[in-house]
Amino acid sequence: MKLLLLAGTREARQLAQALSSQAGIGLVASASAAQRPPQGLGVPLRIGGFASADELGAYLAAQRIDGVLDAGHPFASDDSFQAVEACRAQGVAYARVIRPTWTPSEGDLWDFAQDEADAARQTAPGDVLFIATGRDRLHAYGALPGRVVHVRQLVAVPETFPFERGGWVLSRPPFDMRGEAELFERLGIRRLITRNIGGNGARAKLDAARICGIRVSMIRRPLLPEGVRLETVSAALAWARRLD
Structure with missing residues (x-):
């Protein structure tokens, strides 16, 4: 099984480290922010993102990707919509790893x-x-x-x-x-x-x-596309294992 990890958060680094040690899982990462690429992933990293859903879809097909774990920045909604469109076109599983939002506590203004x-x-x-x-x-x-x-x-x-x-x-x-x-x-x-x-x-x-x-x-966060949403790294790991 081969996965594409869309990186850009601390969770992406944790997922890369955990998944790269799993037998039977091939992992490649992609990051759109070339000016500050993520560090410490420990897996092959593609820098620059994708120009369109068609380009991403072609990459998924060429690399024989089975699933996409989107652990990009919570405000990178355009990348998420692009990934969902490409995955639907190619019949590839997709899940968004999105941490819970902050909520105000007593005394917050x-x-x-x-x-x-x-x-x-x-x-x-x-x-x-x-x-x-x-x-x-x-x-x-x-x-x-x-x-x-x-x-x-x-x-x-x-x-x-x-x-x-x-x-x-x-x-x-x-x-x-x-x-x-x-x-x-x-x-x-x-x-x-x-x-x-x-x-x-x-x-x-x-x-x-x-x-x-x-x-x-x-x-506030921008609107994200419909689809599987996972709030923790452990939930994302479980999702990836179920694809195999």
């Missing part, structure tokens, strides 16, 4: 937003913002005039900062609540903007926002 533009409308002149959604979608916030904007980056970026006031905040995980709270207090943050990716790895900033009394603009 969350405002849900549909997208970046909606989150921008939740801000006001004079606000000091901390944007933790990456730089690829910064244009979608607009100019944010009159705001001080701090944008987290995991690596140094060469381009000019796109907002009139503020700057890049370079930091590397793992993050903890105390460190995030100290950062927010030092910068004078009044609103955190983030996407609802779920999981424990990025949860610390939400806990820090709660104890600091900071409002959060929580961008």
Whole structure:
């Protein structure tokens, strides 16, 4: 049996490590983000994604893929729709590995937003913002005039900062609540903007926002295609074994 793993999350790395040791399972991974390819998969990795469902379908047929485990980023919905279309056309099994969303706890000050533009409308002149959604979608916030904007980056970026006031905040995980709270207090943050990716790895900033009394603009996940959805790595492993 041969599987294609669409990578882009911590769960993808865990699945690659677990499945690669299973007898009788061949595994190849694909990642669409060539600028920051996933590390530590330990299996053959195809970088660049697929231009269309037809291209992916041709790849599935040529590689004789029996099943696709989609463990891509929770906001990579276009890739998921493409994968579902290709799998249906080729008669290949498909499952989406999607971690549960974050939900607010007592004391959280969350405002849900549909997208970046909606989150921008939740801000006001004079606000000091901390944007933790990456730089690829910064244009979608607009100019944010009159705001001080701090944008987290995991690596140094060469381009000019796109907002009139503020700057890049370079930091590397793992993050903890105390460190995030100290950062927010030092910068004078009044609103955190983030996407609802779920999981424990990025949860610390939400806990820090709660104890600091900071409002959060929580961008909802995009719509995903219908199909099998698995919330844990163990459930995904069980699904893969049933294909054999």
